[in-house]
């Protein structure tokens with residue numbers, strides 16, 4: 001919260017509905033109070049409605065990169081544009097109302113499921129239930145002791161990683177952002193849950209620009225573009241197939257993870 005307040009809104013900022021074209025021009029960034037850049041000369045272009053997958057080892061800067069899009073931090077050099085307009089020219093709420101995050105660690109309030117999906121928003125009960133259905137969450141919610149009235153979070157029922165993620169996707173359906181960022185670290189979920197999450201994600205990304213941080217092949221395959229990060233730099237970008245053929249680091253992610261040869265991986269793609 002304190003960090004956010006250091007960033008100031010320009011005078012007469014722009015209020016507008018965004019389409020979701022995102023451009024990074026030579027962006028470098030270090031966290032306030034630190035000396036070392038965690039992102040260096042990041043450049044890429046995404047058109048409205050596209051899905052971008054971001055892959056890379058732990059600490060390579062994936063989460064940081066996505067935090068810059070809604071201007072949670074100001075960058076040191078370069079430029080970030082949405083629809084060709086510098087994000088520094090936008091009103092804060094124009095950015096933040098239209099960009100949603102599904103965080104790496106999904107936070108649930110010690111409140112009931114309904115309130116956790118509403119997340120402070122105004123919406124009818126029907127709208128919440130529809131969002132939960134779209135997010136493939138309705139079925140497990142109605143099986144909870146008090147359904148949508150069940151308390152969750154610290155003082156309530158503990159939900160699994162896969163369930164929390166679907167609650168977060170339901171939140172995103174309600175907020176209907178133009179840009180969605182999904183920091184997907186949920187590992188070790190059973191294949192049935194995985195399939196439900198895939199359905200939920202494939203629905204939520206329609207009609208919006210989506211950044212997905214993931215190593216799941218099932219999600220990467222939908223991506224229009226993949227950014228491969230290493231030590232704060234983009235070392236390659238392109239389609240899954242191109243990268244499998246041309247980028248050794250990219251190939252390593254899948255060859256070691258799934259114990260497959262390049263030929264087998266390309267077959268999966270086909």
Ligand SMILES: Nc1ncnc2c1ncn2[C@@H]1O[C@H](COP(=O)(O)OP(=O)(O)OP(=O)(O)O)[C@@H](O)[C@H]1O
Nearest residue numbers: 031034038056057058059060061062063064065104
């Ligand atoms: N708030 C912060 N202040 C200072 N340094 C930070 C902060 N958050 C992250 N970093 C540093 O920035 C670098 C990139 O971190 P980031 O969280 O973006 O990596 P990541 O690719 O998302 O990793 P992971 O796969 O583990 O989620 C790391 O070296 C990390 O230690």
Ligand SMILES: [Mg+2]
Nearest residue numbers: 062063064104
């Ligand atoms: Mg991260």
